Amino acid sequence: MVSVRFEDEAERFAYQAWNALALTPPVDLERVADRLGIRLYREPFVEEIDGIYIRIPGVPPVVAVNSSPFKPLSRQRFTIAHEIGHHLLSGRFVRGARVFFIDGADTSRSMLERACDRFAALLLMPEDMVRLWFGELSANRENRVAIMAERFGVSSAAMRVRLQELGLPYRRWK
Numbered sequence: 001m002v003s004v005r006f007e008d009e010a011e012r013f014a015y016q017a018w019n020a021l022a023l024t025p026p027v028d029l030e031r032v033a034d035r036l037g038i039r040l041y042r043e044p045f046v047e048e049i050d051g052i053y054i055r056i057p058g059v060p061p062v063v064a065v066n067s068s069p070f071k072p073l074s075r076q077r078f079t080i081a082h083e084i085g086h087h088l089l090s091g092r093f094v095r096g097a098r099v100f101f102i103d104g105a106d107t108s109r110s111m112l113e114r115a116c117d118r119f120a121a122l123l124l125m126p127e128d129m130v131r132l133w134f135g136e137l138s139a140n141r142e143n144r145v146a147i148m149a150e151r152f153g154v155s156s157a158a159m160r161v162r163l164q165e166l167g168l169p170y171r172r173w174k
Helices: 010-021 029-035 073-092 111-124 127-136 144-154 156-165
Strands: 037-045 051-055 060-068 099-103
Touching: 010 029, 010 073, 010 111, 029 037, 029 073, 029 111, 051 073, 060 073, 073 099, 073 111, 111 144, 111 156, 127 144
Parallel strands: 037 060
Antiparallel strands: 051 060, 051 099
């Protein structure tokens, strides 16, 4: 049996999701939520809210994502993955049985919020597949980021951040 070492819990949980559910890009987030017993809702909210995570004893946890036309599907997908991260990671940062998070553009970047963003990135854009597709698309540098973003179901901005995290030179050479 191969032993895998993880940098943090976000990486471990993303790895476990990919292996337990045999995921493929773009990740089926409804399937991930269902496997975790999370009820997933899409509702139009005020523009300032991206997503909500609620856990109360005795009822299934809830993730609600802002489905407003102002929130592109790629943003909604990242938000859902981020909120699933709250479900998996909040026990390490928050004490108590009741947990409630409202995330938006103005949400403070606490350790927990950064961990949830990291989980979302790792779940939606796993390193091995990012590196594989990055290499496969080396002849198409002009469109590489857009193609990869579409394949992973994320925004081009999220894809650029992930490539930067992995030290992959995504800018078009002139």
